[in-house]
Amino acid sequence: MGNILYKMEPSQQPPPPQIDLSKYRSPQPSSHQALPPQPAPSRFPKQATSHPGFRPPSPGFEESVQDLAQRPQPVLTPEEIQRNKMMEKVLHDRQTSLEGQSFKYLDIFEQQMREHKMAQKEFYDTKAQEEDEADKNKPAFFQQKRKQLAMDEPKSSDQAFDSSDPQSRAHSRRAEDTKAWKNLQKQLDMDFDPDTKSQEELRDFFRLSKENNKDAVSHMNDQIFDFLYQRLKDRQIRFYAFLNKEFNIMNYKSARCSYHCFDDTSRxxxxxxxxxxxxxxxxxxxxxxxxxxxxxxETEVEVCQKEAKNLKNMTDPVIHWVSCYEKLIVKFDVMEQEITHEFAHFI
Structure with missing residues (x-):
């Protein structure tokens, strides 16, 4: 049975469904409202926006100065103006001091360190040379270098031993020590019996000074006096330097006191x-x-010297005479303390 197609009459077709589309449309501007101007399309592509945490670089110094100059300047009070001037002066002085810094003191310090090291080396070299000279002038028994040389004498060929054999090594060491001891005793063999030796031989043996035909006691006394004189001279120079400083302070105090005498013009x-x-x-x-x-x-020193000349009461006048000047050196310390205490009362 085939399909039968037929066309319905218009009056017989159902009406189309009515759908309200106004809520789906954007509002249309009225005819009397002008459309907003649309931006002209740019010739360059749109740049990508940066990350929210991106911080743009700060403007240059010239831009900052121009921006600051364009801003309206606030009205400052005289106190603020004076304060700004003082701050500018402080900053200017600070910048000037930083620019004027000199590091020449480092070169001076290095030069001083080099000079100090050279002086120290010269001092120790001179001291070692003086010790060697003094050691040479001592008797053989008291010479440290000779003892050391005797103990450090190199081994001879007949004392060679096999280092692999402990017994031969110990035997050779004992033989070496015995020979060194014999050499030392031979070098230190002293025969200074006055009955068998003359004065000149004894003087040569003990290396005593023959300068100006002085005996050992006189030579020792001369050295003591020279050393004491130098100590006394140095202490006296330091005392007068101290006295000069104290009187300079006193002169200043006196001038200050005189200045206050003219405070009252009606006096x-x-x-x-x-x-x-x-x-x-x-x-x-x-x-x-x-x-x-x-x-x-000075009076105490003179009295002490007179007592030293009295040989009845003094067993050793030389030592007593030396002690007089030792007491004078100590007296300088006492005088400085008394002067400081007395001068402090003057205001």
């Missing part, structure tokens, strides 16, 4: 003169005090 002239004389009186009294201390020390 009579007689009172001003009295004030000035009082200021000068203090330094005069300090000068007399220091002079009396020195005279007292």
């Amino acid at each position: 009579p002239l007689t009172q001003v003169n009295t004030c000035l004389s009082l200021c000068r009186e203090g330094i005069t009294g300090c000068r007399e005090f220091a002079l009396k201390l020195q005279q007292k020390a």
Whole structure:
């Protein structure tokens, strides 16, 4: 049975469904509303946006200055203006000091270190040479270098041993020590009996000085006196340097005291003169005090020397005479303490 196709009449077709599409459309501008201007299409492609955490670089110094110049300047008070000027001066001085720094002191320090090392080396070399000379002038028994050379004498050919044999090595060491001891005893063999030796031989043996025909005691006394004189001279120089410093301080105090005498312009002239004389009186009294201390020390030394000449009471006048100047050296310390204490009372 075949399909039968037929065409329906328009009156017989169902009406089409009505669908409201207004809610799906964007609002259309009215005819009287102008459309917003559309941007002109750029000739360059659109750049990609940067990451949210990206920080653009800061503008250059010139741009910052121009931006700062374009900004409206706030009105500053006189105090703020003065403060800004002071800050500019401080910053300028700081920059000037940084630019003017000199590192020449490092070169000076290195030069001083080199000179110090050279002086130290020269000192130790001179000291070693003096010790060698002094050791040569000693008797053979007391010479350290000769003992060391005797102990460190190289082994002879007949003392060679087999290092692989402990017994032969110990035997050779004992033989070496025995020979070194015999050599040392031979070098230290001293015969200084006055009954068999003359004075010249004894003097040559003990290496005593023959300068100006001085005996050992006189030579020792001369050395003691020279050393004592040098010590006394150095201590006296330091004492007078201390005294000069103290009097400079006293002069400053006196000048400051005299300056305050003119504080009151209505003060009579007689009172001003009295004030000035009082200021000068203090330094005069300090000068007399220091002079009396020195005279007292000189008197004590003279009395000590006179006692040293009295041979009835002194078993060793030379040592007593030396002790007089040793006491004077100590007296300088006492005088400095007394002067410092006395000068401190003057304000």
